[in-house]
Amino acid sequence: MDSNGFRPEHRFDVELVAVTKRYGGTVAVDGVSLRIPRATYCCLLGPSGCGKTSTLRMIAGHEVISEGDVLIHDVNVTDLPPVQRGTAMMFQSYALFPHLNCLDNVAFSLKARGVPKPERHRRARDYLARVHLQDYAERLPGQLSGGQQQRVALARALITEPRILLLDEPLSALDPFLRGQVREELKRLQRELGITFIHVTHSQDEAMALADLMVIMEAGRIRQAGPPREIFERPADAFVARFIGGHNILRDGAGTIAVRADRCRLGIPEAGPHIRGRVAAVEYQGSSVRVALAVDGGPPLSVVMPDDRFFAGPVQPGEEAALTWSTRDAHALPDPA
Structure with missing residues (x-):
């Protein structure tokens, strides 16, 4: 001591x-x-x-x-x-x-x-x-x-x-x-x-x-x-997921989930979960590209993808698009009290 x-x-x-x-x-x-x-x-x-x-x-x-x-x-x-x-x-x-x-x-x-x-x-x-x-x-x-x-x-x-x-x-x-x-x-x-x-x-x-x-x-x-x-x-709740950034907060049949923006995809929805919207913005960030998606009746969503993947099939603001994700990448969040 x-x-x-x-x-x-x-x-x-x-x-x-x-x-x-x-x-x-x-x-x-x-x-x-x-x-x-x-x-x-x-x-x-x-x-x-x-x-x-x-x-x-x-x-x-x-x-x-x-x-x-x-x-x-x-x-x-x-x-x-x-x-x-x-x-x-x-x-x-x-x-x-x-x-x-x-x-x-x-x-x-x-x-x-x-x-x-x-x-x-x-x-x-x-x-x-x-x-x-x-x-x-x-x-x-x-x-x-x-x-x-x-x-x-x-x-x-x-x-x-x-x-x-x-x-x-x-x-x-x-x-x-x-x-x-x-x-x-x-x-x-x-x-x-x-x-x-x-x-x-x-x-x-x-x-x-x-x-x-x-x-x-x-x-x-x-x-x-x-x-x-x-x-x-594994953000504890929607506030943490939104504040820390890089997540989309979504609703599915089981409740509220967070999915990392870099684990989401833009494309034609198949059998998996998806949300349709319209491209609001495209931000080139060097090694990656962020695509913002406007969704009727919900908060804006985003997809972050490698630059080569984006430019293999680029989208422009105003175009219709669908955001898709895998259920294995979804993290369940508690519903607001």
Whole structure:
């Protein structure tokens, strides 16, 4: 057990027990319970206002919990200040000091703790090297690109050697190319350091690429938590299937089903299940083509197919078409309450 009471033989890095957050009469987080195993990359995902950022801030200690408990390494930290929780927070805005160079930005928290200058600079250079910015130590934040600033902020958070790193939409300000690069860096660092990252995002693609554990929230509650592939293959309900994307929600004789858009086909219906409609849009996406289908009295549907298959028998907006699927690709969903 260390000086803060944390035991090395903990079962979970983070455990939320019926955590609730109220702002006046508004319930932002509603009785959330979650266990995050050791050294996990966890993504909290959901639409705006679902409670994911409030949940992250309660883990960090930046929001007071209305009800419930937060445990880190089996220790109840609900009433502890942020500095005693063993967490570090990386904010969306990066919050770098514009008048300090990269080295001193990264070393700032060690300076505040009274670490001598040679030692804090040595450790800061080590962490700049971890994010491949060792040659930028003397530059000011204003002399860096957005992606470089993001990596400086990451090094500054990691230098405190946290047990848990908390990231609040860290990639949202980056362009798509940089977002992909930094995403790879985050996953690499998480694996190398062997600590849990809890990452709030509104991007389904980001969560799918990064997460070991993906937690989908809506209206302050968890709708489904699990590995990305499990959630994509077996969404718990229609909300999850629609939010995660890539699924058609259909009705058949047995009730409501979800079928992945890449498992659907366009063609002449045979004996199997099908829905007739009209082509609403065709989107070329390089290796694949997405065809949107408008259906009378129902939500829009889509088919995603390899580009060579589409161009072997292309369709145009306005044409009649039928969407077909195999019953083995249908995933049953609970009917709405």
